[in-house]
Amino acid sequence: MADPVLRLAGIRKAYNVGTPIETExxxxxxxxxxxxxxxxxxxxxxxxxxxxxxxxxLLDRPTGGQVHIEGHDIAALDDAxxxxxxxxxxxxxFQYHYLISAFTAVENVMMPLLVRRGFPxxxxxxxxxxxLDRVGLSPWKDNMASAMSGGQQQRVAIARALAxxxxxxxxxxxxxxxxTKSADAAFALMRKANQDSGTTFLIVxxxxxxxxxxxxxxxxxxxxxxxxxxxxxxxxxV
Amino acid sequence: xxxxxxxxxxxxxxFLREGLAQTALIVTGVAVGVAVIVFMSAxxxxxxxxxxxxxxxxxxxxxxxxxxxxxxxxxxxxxxxxLATVIRPSQRLRSIDQWQGARDQLRRWPAVxxxxxxxxxxxxxxxxxVSKAITLMGVEPEDFYRVVAIPDKIVAGSPRLxxxxxxxxxxxxxxxxxxxxxxxxxSTAIGATQTLTVVxxxxxxxxxxxxxxxxxxxxxxxxxxxLVGGATSIDVTVTDPYAAEDVAQAIAAATGVRADSxxxxxxxxxxxxxxxxxxxxxxxxxxxISVAFGIASVLVVSVVQKSKEIGILxxxxxxxxxxxxxxxxxxxxxxxxxxxxGSSLAxxxxxxxxxxxxxxxxxxxxxxxxGTQLLLLAALLATATGLLAAILPALRAARLDPVVAIRx
Numbered sequence: 254m255a256d257p258v259l260r261l262a263g264i265r266k267a268y269n270v271g272t273p274i275e276t277e278x279x280x281x282x283x284x285x286x287x288x289x290x291x292x293x294x295x296x297x298x299x300x301x302x303x304x305x306x307x308x309x310x311l312l313d314r315p316t317g318g319q320v321h322i323e324g325h326d327i328a329a330l331d332d333a334x335x336x337x338x339x340x341x342x343x344x345x346x347f348q349y350h351y352l353i354s355a356f357t358a359v360e361n362v363m364m365p366l367l368v369r370r371g372f373p374x375x376x377x378x379x380x381x382x383x384x385l386d387r388v389g390l391s392p393w394k395d396n397m398a399s400a401m402s403g404g405q406q407q408r409v410a411i412a413r414a415l416a417x418x419x420x421x422x423x424x425x426x427x428x429x430x431x432x433t434k435s436a437d438a439a440f441a442l443m444r445k446a447n448q449d450s451g452t453t454f455l456i457v458x459x460x461x462x463x464x465x466x467x468x469x470x471x472x473x474x475x476x477x478x479x480x481x482x483x484x485x486x487x488x489x490x491v
Numbered sequence: 492x493x494x495x496x497x498x499x500x501x502x503x504x505x506f507l508r509e510g511l512a513q514t515a516l517i518v519t520g521v522a523v524g525v526a527v528i529v530f531m532s533a534x535x536x537x538x539x540x541x542x543x544x545x546x547x548x549x550x551x552x553x554x555x556x557x558x559x560x561x562x563x564x565x566x567x568x569x570x571x572x573x574l575a576t577v578i579r580p581s582q583r584l585r586s587i588d589q590w591q592g593a594r595d596q597l598r599r600w601p602a603v604x605x606x607x608x609x610x611x612x613x614x615x616x617x618x619x620x621v622s623k624a625i626t627l628m629g630v631e632p633e634d635f636y637r638v639v640a641i642p643d644k645i646v647a648g649s650p651r652l653x654x655x656x657x658x659x660x661x662x663x664x665x666x667x668x669x670x671x672x673x674x675x676x677x678s679t680a681i682g683a684t685q686t687l688t689v690v691x692x693x694x695x696x697x698x699x700x701x702x703x704x705x706x707x708x709x710x711x712x713x714x715x716x717x718l719v720g721g722a723t724s725i726d727v728t729v730t731d732p733y734a735a736e737d738v739a740q741a742i743a744a745a746t747g748v749r750a751d752s753x754x755x756x757x758x759x760x761x762x763x764x765x766x767x768x769x770x771x772x773x774x775x776x777x778x779x780i781s782v783a784f785g786i787a788s789v790l791v792v793s794v795v796q797k798s799k800e801i802g803i804l805x806x807x808x809x810x811x812x813x814x815x816x817x818x819x820x821x822x823x824x825x826x827x828x829x830x831x832x833g834s835s836l837a838x839x840x841x842x843x844x845x846x847x848x849x850x851x852x853x854x855x856x857x858x859x860x861x862g863t864q865l866l867l868l869a870a871l872l873a874t875a876t877g878l879l880a881a882i883l884p885a886l887r888a889a890r891l892d893p894v895v896a897i898r899x
């Protein structure tokens with residue numbers, strides 16, 4: 254069988270290492286995500302969810318333990334190789350869309366391809382337009398990112414996260430800033446991408462309704478995984 | 492998106508366009524700086540060129556002269572001096588030793604553009620009962636006209652000189668009441684006298700020079716001054732007037748003849764030119780520094796404003812180098828655009844200046860123009876200043892930690 258998309262072993266993360274205020278946020282996390290899984294990551298504020306997501310997203314190195322992304326041990330990689338692996342294998346969706354406001358919707362979706370290849374080309378634009386079509390934004394593709402509604406911007410951000418056809422998409426409260434209707438639409442889009450392309454999703458959320466619609470719920474409390482299983486076994490909201 | 496432009500250029504241009512008001516302000520700031528530098532440089536270059544043109548219209552860059560005569564005190568053996576005082580001898584009119592050889596050697600000199608031998612000395616121009624003190628200059632016209640463009644200064648007659656002919660200045664013509672074709676008598680201190688025909692009248696642009704300068708052929712002057720076959724000086728022009736002193740020293744070393752450059756003989760003027768250049772350079776430097784600070788501060792603000800976008804670009808796989816270049820290019824573009832606008836602005840200021848910097852008769856005080864070289868230099872300097880100013884903000888952007896940028 255192919256390597257899992259993500260394998261964490263004994264992940265520890267401490268801040269202010271070596272100072273009197275050293276604080277360990279993650280106390281040894283073991284987690285494996287298989288290809289095509291659609292998981293929710295829940296937990297109270299300050300439990301270390303975001304820190305865990307940064308470590309998984311290769312935005313931050315752990316202070317202990319091993320991270321394997323698609324079989325690559327990141328401890329063996331330098332910064333350039335990590336940047337490369339991140340841009341190939343991981344897509345990000347944040348609570349706030351973080352679109353580049355100086356570019357149009359379609360250009361924002363092209364952006365991950367553009368920063369990698371250096372020069373824009375027709376294939377890139379075609380990929381981006383197809384993705385925008387999938388998130389239902391074709392008519393707005395040439396709007397400036399800053400001139401769209403919050404729901405539309407988050408859908409552009411989802412399309413952008415899928416542009417490199419990554420194995421794993423990390424979504425940090427992707428619906429946190431949206432009204433219920435937009436939130437449902439954004440969630441449905443991610444679910445569809447998961448089913449159509451087999452992309453693995455890890456979605457941090459406070460919304461238990463959304464969490465229950467995932468295949469697997471992982472709960473983190475005080476830097477440790479306290480529950481991990483299908484939705485029917487999940488704990489009640491904290 | 493332009494397919495010929497890489498990501499860095501596309502992003503740089505978009506960021507500048509997005510903050511249009513900010514960009515317009517800083518480009519205007521750069522433009523004002525560039526305009527000041529371009530206008531000042533053009534004005535100064537025009538002024539100096541005009542000064543030099545006036546100066547060299549009647550003067551060579553380098554003049555070769557025979558060495559001064561010195562008295563050699565007699566000595567007995569064992570170093571005992573015989574005389575208590577040494578009287579400095581008067582400098583009689585003498586020829587440069589072997590001047591033809593020196594002249595031919597100079598003609599082959601690489602930095603030298605024209606060489607002209609001259610026999611000159613004091614004389615009187617006499618007509619009727621009027622006599623005027625003059626400087627008699629005997630020249631070989633073809634050579635001399637390449638050093639001093641007499642044909643351009645002829646106001647009556649022609650510059651063609653025969654052994655019986657003489658060219659005089661406008662003021663002398665007035666003083667002696669002379670018209671073309673009239674005869675004047677030239678007499679010198681050694682008692683030689685010759686009557687010559689005035690074939691041309693020139694205007695050197697200076698009353699004193701127009702009163703004193705009298706041009707005859709070398710042979711005529713040699714006869715009148717008692718310098719048979721001799722030449723009292725050799726005039727030299729060189730490719731770069733500002734290098735004249737170096738060339739003069741090299742010539743003196745190679746020929747053994749005294750060589751005075753205009754830089755030495757007009758030391759005050761030259762130091763004036765130098766201090767002018769120095770103050771111009773200082774002003775340029777300070778304007779460039781203030782322009783650089785302006786660009787840098789705008790870019791720093793832009794980096795802060797865009798830190799989240801920069802973070803997301805980094806998270807998407809943009810390298811530090813790419814982010815660095817996005818901001819360096821912005822600095823370069825601002826500098827370049829500023830130089831274009833500033834050069835146009837300088838052109839407008841210059842046109843304005845031309846409209847009032849005129850003499851009473853309506854002619855320009857002196858010609859000033861903005862050359863292509865100056866424009867290219869301004870564009871290059873402004874772009875380089877923009878790039879330099881962008882280094883710190885660009886480094887700051889490139890160093891942004893994506894996590895901190897997105898969270899913060």
